[in-house]
Structures are given as structure tokens and as C-alpha cells.
Amino acid sequence: MKDFSDASFSPEVIEAMTAALQASTATLPEPVSSAHVQxxxxxxxRTAKTGEWNPAVLQRIALMELQLASRG
Structure with missing residues (x-):
């Protein structure tokens, strides 16, 4: 995993990120690989660190990046 040691998030942002990750993984076919979750x-x-905290937007960006990473 990349180094995010300099990142700091409020409890609300962590909640939004958690919701986005759960929603994202829920859309993937079983079994979900740990590489995809990563x-x-x-x-x-990375997206939350730029200031985007909407769970739906975080989810959409993450799924698009996963799709692009899978093609490469």
C-alpha cells in the first residue's frame, strides 16, 4: 500500500471513506480479491486527501480507477 502516513482525516471523513469502500466492494463479483480492495x-x-468527501463521488472515482487498473 502506498504511504498515507501524512494524511489526517476527521471522524466524519473517515465515515464517508468507510461507506465508499463498503459500497464499492459490494458492487464487485464474489470472491472479491484483496488486490481490488487495495x-x-x-x-x-488519495481522493479524500484532495478534499472530496462525498461517499458517492469517492465510490465512483475508486471504481473507475479499479476499472482502469484492471485494463493495464
Whole structure:
């Protein structure tokens, strides 16, 4: 996992990120690979760090990044 040690989030943002990760993984077919979860989590962390805290937007960006990563 990439280093996010310099990131700091309020409880509300952590809640939004958690909701986005859960919603994102729920859309994936079973079994969900840990690599896919890692890509989603890193995307959500990176996007939240830029100031985006809407769970739906975090989810959409994470799923788009996962789709792009799967093609590469």
C-alpha cells in the first residue's frame, strides 16, 4: 500500500471513506480479491486527501480507477 502516513482525516471523513469502500466492494463479483480492495482503498484515500468527501463521488472515482487498473 502506498504511504498515507501524512494524511489526517476527521471522524466524519473517515465515515464517508468507510461507506465508499463498503459500497464499492459490494458492487464487485464474489470472491472479491484483496488486490481490488487495495486499489479501491488507495483511490479513496488519495481522493479524500484532495478534499472530496462525498461517499458517492469517492465510490465512483475508486471504481473507475479499479476499472482502469484492471485494463493495464
Amino acid at each position: 486499489v479501491l482503498a488507495e483511490s479513496i484515500l
